Amino acid sequence: MEVKNKYLVIKHHIEDAPRESNFELKTGTIALSVAPGSDDIIVKNLYISIDPYHINRMKFSSSSQGTISFAAPIHPGQTIDGAVIGKVVVSGNAKFQKDDLVLGVFTWAEYSLVKEGNIIKRLESSEFPLSYHLGVLGFNGLSAYAGFFELCKPLKDEKVFVSTACGAVGNLVGQYAKLLGCYVVGCAGSNKKVELLKQKLGFDEAFNYNEEKDLKSALKRYFPDGIDVYFDNVGGEMLEAAIANMRLFGRVAVCGVISEYTGAGRKASPSMLEIVYKRINIRGFLAADFLNVFEDFSAKTSDYLRTGKLKVIEDISSGVESIPSAFVGLFRGDNIGKKIINLAEE
Amino acid sequence: MEVKNKYLVIKHHIEDAPRESNFELKTGTIALSVAPGSDDIIVKNLYISIDPYHINRMKFSSSSQGTISFAAPIHPGQTIDGAVIGKVVVSGNAKFQKDDLVLGVFTWAEYSLVKEGNIIKRLESSEFPLSYHLGVLGFNGLSAYAGFFELCKPLKDEKVFVSTACGAVGNLVGQYAKLLGCYVVGCAGSNKKVELLKQKLGFDEAFNYNEEKDLKSALKRYFPDGIDVYFDNVGGEMLEAAIANMRLFGRVAVCGVISEYTGAGRKASPSMLEIVYKRINIRGFLAADFLNVFEDFSAKTSDYLRTGKLKVIEDISSGVESIPSAFVGLFRGDNIGKKIINLAEE
Known part of the structure; x- marks a missing residue:
């Protein structure tokens, strides 16, 4: 079974303030099955984190020798990856089951074909809204x-x-x-x-x-x-x-x-x-660089959230189509709090 | 008994690169005696440390609110203080005796009238040249x-x-x-x-x-x-x-x-x-800020000096008269190594 899969690319490298016209929405297809023996995982993306640092990956300079981005460059026409929360729809990997909620580095798309190495962690708890794991708890x-x-x-x-x-x-x-x-x-x-x-x-x-x-x-x-x-x-x-x-x-x-x-x-x-x-x-x-304090951070922050001592401000838009304006808006100061794209119901 | 005492002042605040003409050599007198009951100490200066940071104390801005110097401003016509090694010639203070060698914050002059608080330490050892205590050991x-x-x-x-x-x-x-x-x-x-x-x-x-x-x-x-x-x-x-x-x-x-x-x-x-x-x-x-490691520093550095592992480069001029060109020279790169003024034989 194949489904349509909308995804986003940049048309060209971005050298100054980003514009919506720098992006192109594409529609492909993705098979909701994996070949026998493959360890691929198909994830349906639920929440995409929109962060300013992506601009540095989209610059021409980041693809040349003088790179000063810490993540791989994003090239025109190629899929864009970033922090995403999704739900496993098909798994050829014994460590992940259908309906597992996972946080990882997936594509700015409706569905992502991912390897185990793309998954940062499985999200077990339902105590907090899932989106928190991209912001306040991420x-x-x-x-x-x-x-x-x-x-x-x-x-x-x-x-x-x-x-x-x-x-x-x-x-x-x-x-x-x-x-x-x-x-x-x-x-x-x-x-x-x-x-x-x-x-x-x-x-x-x-x-x-x-x-x-x-x-x-x-x-x-x-x-x-x-x-x-x-x-x-x-x-x-x-x-x-x-x-x-x-x-x-x-x-x-x-x-x-x-x-x-x-x-x-x-x-x-x-x-x-x-x-x-x-x-x-x-x-x-x-x-x-501070993954060594993640447990501490997570425990204290969860406690602050439980007791209402920490407020959460999120700014959520819907659909892959909304990514360009959401991203461009970061540099105009449009967002109030964590900018997130919601793609589907949990 | 009174002796002549040559000393140096600035004629005006210095706002850009210093020039020799910014300085004026003055001659005063100093009594080589202290009043009974006084705890004053008279020091004959032997070595004066010449350091770039003095320029910041000589600026007009350092005397106004927006000071960004860590030491007190130096005003036109007033004596200039800095790191000096001298020999006690008269002491009204029981802690210091005639002929003691002392390192302290004294004036750019032949003789300084000092209080106990101006003295940083007594120099006991004669293992190394005295001047080292202004540079490599200071x-x-x-x-x-x-x-x-x-x-x-x-x-x-x-x-x-x-x-x-x-x-x-x-x-x-x-x-x-x-x-x-x-x-x-x-x-x-x-x-x-x-x-x-x-x-x-x-x-x-x-x-x-x-x-x-x-x-x-x-x-x-x-x-x-x-x-x-x-x-x-x-x-x-x-x-x-x-x-x-x-x-x-x-x-x-x-x-x-x-x-x-x-x-x-x-x-x-x-x-x-x-x-x-x-x-x-x-x-x-x-x-x-690092006086807590002074002992460590001093022990290790002395050892390096003893064993010839550390070389010392000093650039020594003679007499109070040589201070202006020595100081101005710091900003022209004239000096090779530590710039010191030698004022008198030990």
């Missing part, structure tokens, strides 16, 4: 947890600044920081987001960076005594302003660099003199 | 030792790059790295220095940055497989080039930022994207 959550706790070693009462604070990672960093007892300020790109940060997520303060002429002064206003920890998702001028407002022994975890992804903003030129005299530590990181 | 040595070992956590066979490699700190970092078994490349500003690094100090390679058009390519040539540790004394384009050539989990210890001290060079805009994907760690530091 790599976004781990990024927030490891970047904040492991890299920044924050203390109660320290002053914490988070950029893209309504994003999939930033909102969790701010909430973890509040749970630790820090003073937390977030910035975001709209007044609606600012309100959400203050009203729903419990940030002490938040501001709309689009309404600030001078980011250094803005941070001085919110941090008259300086910043201890800056969780950076943007780079550029915001990073410079944060360094200028940092206290002695301040720590910067660099999780993302939206300003450099699309070439839209200029690169940060933080004062190295301040970095020396204030003994600032700047560290880039990837969640994948 | 804060420069500690900067090299702590910045390299404590911050960068280097491993044998790792690839190490050092800028201003003929400077007071850089030359020691390179030698420590060689003693650990690393591959070490230094850069300096003249061919004479390059030869010294390779011939006398045992660097694997060295290059003259003035002869390189493209620093990124230069580093690629010396580090085809990338840099693990960069000990940065300059900032600017060299830092960008080092980041671009760094390997995964590379570490940058930022000890100084000559390019920013005088406003001569442009600030570094390292690629934050590379910092994330390569998980680079950049840390500013001051030797003073």
Whole structure:
């Protein structure tokens, strides 16, 4: 039995801000059966995680020698892979059964033909919505947890600044920081987001960076005594302003660099003199380096979710067709919280 | 009894590259006696340490709110203090006797009137030349030792790059790295220095940055497989080039930022994207934060000196009159190794 399978490709490499027209929706077919003796698995995709880092894989530079993406390049016309949750519909592999729910690196498509190595884990629990395993209980959550706790070693009462604070990672960093007892300020790109940060997520303060002429002064206003920890998702001028407002022994975890992804903003030129005299530590990181704390992260975060101490903000669209606008929207700041595509009922 | 006391002041705040004309030599008098009941100490200065960081204390900005110097500002007309080794000539303090050799924060002068709090330590041993306690066995040595070992956590066979490699700190970092078994490349500003690094100090390679058009390519040539540790004394384009050539989990210890001290060079805009994907760690530091390892540092370094494993390069001028050209020369790269002023026979 064969079914139609809609999937997405890029038409060409993307060098600046992505546009919906960079993508093409294709329709193929996939057999819902595997050859005897094959260990293939066919997964029906339920939830697709939409993340900014994909843009770096779609650039021409990422396919050439000077690659600075940590994942394989995505080439025009080829399927695109990323974090997906799906349900096994056919399995030629004894370790997976029909109807198993699995999280893995699958294609941006309705169905994926996968190997055992593509599957990160089987999802056993139904305690939380499945989609949480792509965000708050997945790599976004781990990024927030490891970047904040492991890299920044924050203390109660320290002053914490988070950029893209309504994003999939930033909102969790701010909430973890509040749970630790820090003073937390977030910035975001709209007044609606600012309100959400203050009203729903419990940030002490938040501001709309689009309404600030001078980011250094803005941070001085919110941090008259300086910043201890800056969780950076943007780079550029915001990073410079944060360094200028940092206290002695301040720590910067660099999780993302939206300003450099699309070439839209200029690169940060933080004062190295301040970095020396204030003994600032700047560290880039990837969640994948912190799998050793996954169990800790997962247990604590699940507990915070159970007790309602951690709020979840998701932004879910439906259907493969919605991927291009969802992806492009990440760079316009359209999404509020974790951007996810729902493809089918569980 | 009173004696003449030559000392140095700045005529005005210094905002860019220092010139000899910024300084004024003054002659005062000092009584070689202390009032009964006073705990003053009179020190005859023997060796003065000349360090680039003083420029930051001499800036106007360092006297205003936006200070980014870690030490007190130096104002026009006032005496200038810094690391000095001297001999006690008169003591009203029971803890110090005439002829004691002391290291402390004294004035750029022939004699200093000091309090107990200005004295960092009494120098007991005569095993090494006294001047070593301002360089290889002093804060420069500690900067090299702590910045390299404590911050960068280097491993044998790792690839190490050092800028201003003929400077007071850089030359020691390179030698420590060689003693650990690393591959070490230094850069300096003249061919004479390059030869010294390779011939006398045992660097694997060295290059003259003035002869390189493209620093990124230069580093690629010396580090085809990338840099693990960069000990940065300059900032600017060299830092960008080092980041671009760094390997995964590379570490940058930022000890100084000559390019920013005088406003001569442009600030570094390292690629934050590379910092994330390569998980680079950049840390500013001051030797003073690592007094906890001073004993370790001192014991190991003394042993290396005794056994001839560590070479010492000093650049010594004579007399208070020579301070302006010695200081200005630091920013022209005149000095080879630790710059010291010798004021009197021991």
